[in-house]
Amino acid sequence: MRAVIADDTLITREGLAFLLADAGLDVVGAASDGAALLRLVAEYRPDVAIVDIRMPPTYRDEGIVAAREIRRDYPGTAVLILSQYLEPAYAMRMLTDYPERTGYLLKERVNELAVLTDALRRLSEGETVVDPTIVARLMHRPRPDGALDALTPRERDVLACVAEGLTNEGIGARLFISERTVESHVANVFDKLGLTASTHSHxxxxxxxLYLRETRQ
Structure with missing residues (x-):
């Protein structure tokens, strides 16, 4: 898997490059700002771009802006957005417009190599990955009645795990249920939420x- 990295801090770029190389990924370039990142993506067409949200010149949302351009212009390149802070609004902006091959993790997660490589693998396969801290925060917010009210408590637990990007096997291990039971719950969730099978959507x-939108209200 070919990767590029964008972060304004040299030590972070070098640390990420070391971790990814140790995991067997080919880091083909690193950038300190959004413009340089876009040039790298245009030149190398990597499988994944790892992007910090806040970069020069304003240190606000330059990473998000660059990530959106990447997903729009290079649909084969997945994007993993990193942030030092818990910023659900940024995650939702990106995931709503470009749900597939897009992920959002807190920077502290990249210290766990298995978590980082698993997230990159899922993104390259077309999944979405959301930091469990964001999911947990959203779960405990009050919300109005909505589509999720049709789900049983167990189905909501399963959907929360899906929102984190866990596989059926991972959900089973988290909730101490069999993979077959997970498959049944996931099928029920899809049915109750009106998500029919389609070749054009995941x-x-x-x-x-849908889960993240409703629980953040």
Missing amino acids: RRVLAAL
């Missing part, structure tokens, strides 16, 4: 987005 991504 139901797990759509279910995760």
Whole structure:
């Protein structure tokens, strides 16, 4: 897997490059700002771009702006957005417009190599990955009645895991249920949320987005 990295801090870029190389990824370039990142993506067409949200010149949302351009112009390149702070609004902006091959993790997660490489693998396969801290925060917010009210408590637990990007096997291990039971719950969730099978959409991504939209209200 070919990767590029964008972060304004040299030590972060070098640290990420070391971790990814140790995991067997080919880091073909690193940038300190959004413009340089876009040049790297245009030149190398990597499988994944790892992008910090806040970069020069304003240190606000330059990473998000660059990530949106990448997903729009290079649909084969997945984007993993990193942030030092919990910023659900930024995650939702990106995931709503480009749900597939887009992920959002807190920077502290990249210290766990298995978590980072698993997220990159899922993104390259077309999944979405959302930091579990964001999911947990959203779960405990009050919200108005909505589509999720049709789900049982167990189905909501399963959907929360789907929103984190867990596989059926991972959900089973988290909730101490069999993979077959997970499959049944996921099918029920899709049915209750009206997510029919389609070659043009990924139901797990759509279910995760619906969950995140409703729980953040």
